[in-house]
Amino acid sequence: METGSIVEWLKRPGEFVRQGEQLLIIQSDKAANEIEALESGYLDIPPDSPALGVEVPIGTVLGALLTEAEAVARGLPIILADAHAPKASPRASTPKLVPAVAEAGPVNASVMTRMPSASRDDVSLYREMVRIRKVEEALARSHQQGLVHGACHTYVGEEAIATAVCAHLTIKDTIWSTHRGHGHALAKGVTARELAAELFGRETGCAGGRGGSMHLFKPEVGLMGTSGIVGPCILLATGAGYTSALLKDGRVSVAFFGDGASNNGAFHEGLNLAAVWNLPVIFVCENNQYATEVPYATVSKQPDVARKADGYGMPGVVVDGNDVRAVWEAARVAVERAREGHGPTLIEAKTYRTRAHSEGMRDAGYRSVDEIDYWKSRCPIQYLRAQLASEGVVPVATLDTIDHEIEEEARDAIAFATASGWPDGSTAADHVVGWKAGELVGGAVR
Amino acid sequence: MTVETRMAQSAESRIGSREMTYVEAGRAGLDEEMARDSSIFVVGQGIGERGGNFNTTLGLYEKYGPARLRDVPITERGFVGMCTGAAATGSRPVVDFMFIDFILDALGELINQTSKLRYMTHGRVKVPIVLRGCFGLGGAAATHHSGSYYPFFAHLPGFVVALPSTPADAKGLLKMAIRTDDPVIFLEHKGLLNSRGTVSDDPDLLIPFGVASVRRHLAGHGKRVTVVAISGMVTKVLAAADRLAAEGIDVEVIDPRTIAPLDIGTIIESVRRTGRLLIVDEDYAPCGIGAEVAAQVVSDAFDYLDAPIKRLNANFTHVPYSPPLEAEVAISISQLDNAIRQAVHG
Numbered sequence: 001m002e003t004g005s006i007v008e009w010l011k012r013p014g015e016f017v018r019q020g021e022q023l024l025i026i027q028s029d030k031a032a033n034e035i036e037a038l039e040s041g042y043l044d045i046p047p048d049s050p051a052l053g054v055e056v057p058i059g060t061v062l063g064a065l066l067t068e069a070e071a072v073a074r075g076l077p078i079i080l081a082d083a084h085a086p087k088a089s090p091r092a093s094t095p096k097l098v099p100a101v102a103e104a105g106p107v108n109a110s111v112m113t114r115m116p117s118a119s120r121d122d123v124s125l126y127r128e129m130v131r132i133r134k135v136e137e138a139l140a141r142s143h144q145q146g147l148v149h150g151a152c153h154t155y156v157g158e159e160a161i162a163t164a165v166c167a168h169l170t171i172k173d174t175i176w177s178t179h180r181g182h183g184h185a186l187a188k189g190v191t192a193r194e195l196a197a198e199l200f201g202r203e204t205g206c207a208g209g210r211g212g213s214m215h216l217f218k219p220e221v222g223l224m225g226t227s228g229i230v231g232p233c234i235l236l237a238t239g240a241g242y243t244s245a246l247l248k249d250g251r252v253s254v255a256f257f258g259d260g261a262s263n264n265g266a267f268h269e270g271l272n273l274a275a276v277w278n279l280p281v282i283f284v285c286e287n288n289q290y291a292t293e294v295p296y297a298t299v300s301k302q303p304d305v306a307r308k309a310d311g312y313g314m315p316g317v318v319v320d321g322n323d324v325r326a327v328w329e330a331a332r333v334a335v336e337r338a339r340e341g342h343g344p345t346l347i348e349a350k351t352y353r354t355r356a357h358s359e360g361m362r363d364a365g366y367r368s369v370d371e372i373d374y375w376k377s378r379c380p381i382q383y384l385r386a387q388l389a390s391e392g393v394v395p396v397a398t399l400d401t402i403d404h405e406i407e408e409e410a411r412d413a414i415a416f417a418t419a420s421g422w423p424d425g426s427t428a429a430d431h432v433v434g435w436k437a438g439e440l441v442g443g444a445v446r
Numbered sequence: 447m448t449v450e451t452r453m454a455q456s457a458e459s460r461i462g463s464r465e466m467t468y469v470e471a472g473r474a475g476l477d478e479e480m481a482r483d484s485s486i487f488v489v490g491q492g493i494g495e496r497g498g499n500f501n502t503t504l505g506l507y508e509k510y511g512p513a514r515l516r517d518v519p520i521t522e523r524g525f526v527g528m529c530t531g532a533a534a535t536g537s538r539p540v541v542d543f544m545f546i547d548f549i550l551d552a553l554g555e556l557i558n559q560t561s562k563l564r565y566m567t568h569g570r571v572k573v574p575i576v577l578r579g580c581f582g583l584g585g586a587a588a589t590h591h592s593g594s595y596y597p598f599f600a601h602l603p604g605f606v607v608a609l610p611s612t613p614a615d616a617k618g619l620l621k622m623a624i625r626t627d628d629p630v631i632f633l634e635h636k637g638l639l640n641s642r643g644t645v646s647d648d649p650d651l652l653i654p655f656g657v658a659s660v661r662r663h664l665a666g667h668g669k670r671v672t673v674v675a676i677s678g679m680v681t682k683v684l685a686a687a688d689r690l691a692a693e694g695i696d697v698e699v700i701d702p703r704t705i706a707p708l709d710i711g712t713i714i715e716s717v718r719r720t721g722r723l724l725i726v727d728e729d730y731a732p733c734g735i736g737a738e739v740a741a742q743v744v745s746d747a748f749d750y751l752d753a754p755i756k757r758l759n760a761n762f763t764h765v766p767y768s769p770p771l772e773a774e775v776a777i778s779i780s781q782l783d784n785a786i787r788q789a790v791h792g
């Protein structure tokens with residue numbers, strides 16, 4: 001073989017490619033060969049890379065796998081809608097990619113004062129992902145014991161996304177979430193105790209026991225709601241963006257939603273409005289590949305939700321949703337863009353839920369055990385842990401300590417929920433409206 | 447001149463008042479509120495420079511600009527959901543649907559999000575949003591532009607449903623709606639838009655929800671009947687009452703002004719005086735406001751009734767275009783007069 005041509009790139013420019021993953025298909029005079037990546041990195045396909053089907057000699061450079069720093073410096077990762085690609089900001093050209101903190105923070109690092117960090121704090125990201133995982137596993141056990149009533153949709157396997165996006169938000173920024181929202185709630189500042197108590201239906205829950213798993217609220221920290229209806233969060237986040245644009249309050253809003261919502265009319269209407277009015281909104285599609293049990297591939301011809309962004313005139317970004325660093329970087333760019341008044345971004349985080357759609361539901365017939373096992377092997381927590389271990393900056397003992405602390409926090413949350421009182425039944429009709437018949441605003445009678 | 451107008455004139459003589467149309471009164475109220483509170487914005491089709499299909503925002507774009515008079519794409523679900531999120535985060539949207547028929551595309555957002563957010567957050571999030579639109583029969587607007595729909599919203603917790611019948615009420619109820627921290631459905635009958643009346647210049651002209659207006663009191667002679675009239679039916683019933691006085695029929699006319707909340711107390715007081723009740727509503731009869739009023743009166747004031755409660759509604763059919771067909775669906779003058787006679791004489 002002396003020459004070959006590219007049949008197809010299996011990865012997109014800017015996409016993170018793991019060592020061993022299939023990268024592209026090359027046609028030689030003998031056969032079509034899938035070429036795997038010999039090392040991990042962000043794919044860069046330079047402008048002078050040969051076009052598909054063009055025969056070139058062996059030794060021609062087709063592309064490169066870059067380090068994160070190099071990728072960021074080139075305006076990557078993974079901008080699909082090229083015409084609207086955000087320009088690399090000055091800070092992006094000098095990224096801080098080395099874990100900055102080696103010590104674990106206090107167990108309950110106060111979310112009330114948490115501010116987004118300009119540099120990535122891998123230990124905090126690790127801690128938050130572990131918190132979501134262990135609290136949810138404890139809640140799943142509680143569900144089996146009958147202590148959680150009604151539905152319980154876990155976020156297990158998807159923790160990197162909420163963790164990385166919320167790391168860029170203050171408590172004044174708002175997020176609007178889905179039925180799979182425990183992770184968003186925790187990452188935005190709901191405590192494990194408040195979450196557990198809400199699922200237990202107790203008065204100490206973050207919605208006073210009114211909501212349960214699907215309806216979590218804590219407006220005091222910007223958790224404006226998780227929802228039992230697929231799609232509206234996109235519109236509500238757009239509206240929060242409208243308030244910020246109108247009142248110039250400097251906030252951004254985030255809609256978290258799944259691949260299921262991307263086929264809903266709310267997606268089209270909300271993204272269009274946010275784009276045309278340049279609103280400070282980040283749309284985060286957590287593509288876990290199944291809308292309940294319907295495979296995304298069977299209901300959408302376009303495999304990348306992010307590509308739809310181009311239709312609305314906003315950047316669309318695909319990231320590996322199980323790589324917290326990749327999501328963190330994509331969110332950094334999107335949040336910065338929104339705060340600077342450049343408008344919305346659609347981030348598609350490819351991921352997978354490794355537990356059933358809802359606790360107690362049969363999880364067979366629509367996906368294979370092999371597939372689930374594959375995604376379990378791509379656990380975002382273990383992936384970051386392995387990265388940190390190999391980089392040697394954060395001692396493994398530090399991570400172990402975090403694990404133990406979070407286990408204790410989860411135990412404490414369940415104990416707190418169990419010990420909490422039930423809501424007073426006589427309050428069931430409270431807060432339907434704020435007005436009273438016959439009264440004027442403020443309670444005056446005319 | 448109605449009793450209501452006379453009262454308004456005497457009580458507010460110090461502040462001053464002007465005669466204006468119903469749509470002008472609503473617009474004046476909106477203008478005053480937008481000048482007072484910069485977090486108020488309006489969305490709708492053609493409500494910007496054009497000033498609204500029904501002139502609801504005429505001249506306001508020049509004063510407040512595009513961010514506060516926001517023309518939107520034809521995406522009712524989208525902008526209702528968007529405005530709900532805006533209301534929940536500190537602004538005060540007014541959604542102008544033009545024809546209220548278009549609200550139907552947004553029902554899921556309205557019912558599952560707009561009306562429930564305050565409750566679901568345990569009172570920690572407020573949703574101050576006004577949803578206004580023109581409704582009702584008339585003008586050969588045909589099947590997709592002639593609906594009423596208000597009982598839907600009165601059926602659900604979380605909504606105020608306001609149906610002003612006079613220019614003064616259009617202004618006072620709209621200002622009240624805008625200042626309220628909850629969703630208000632504000633409906634203007636197309637047939638009322640150019641009606642005229644005296645409206646106070648009081649910058650705090652507010653009409654509370656759930657307070658009915660007795661538009662015509664008993665004269666004290668003749669056979670008595672209470673007629674509850676909704677929105678555009680009020681002026682028609684008042685005219686019928688004038689006609690039927692010559693026949694010895696003494697009509698007390700109640701305008702609930704809001705059907706959610708419903709001022710059943712004023713209706714029951716009237717029934718205690720008259721013993722007879724007719725509800726006139728251009729919307730459909732089944733599961734409608736008449737059914738609700740009748741059920742509550744039977745439940746709470748059965749002993750005062752001297753005759754069966756009657757309802758008069760538009761025909762239970764979709765609305766056709768051609769004027770003779772449309773007229774057949776609407777409540778005619780003779781139907782109205784006969785319905786009042788039957789309520790009195792059985």
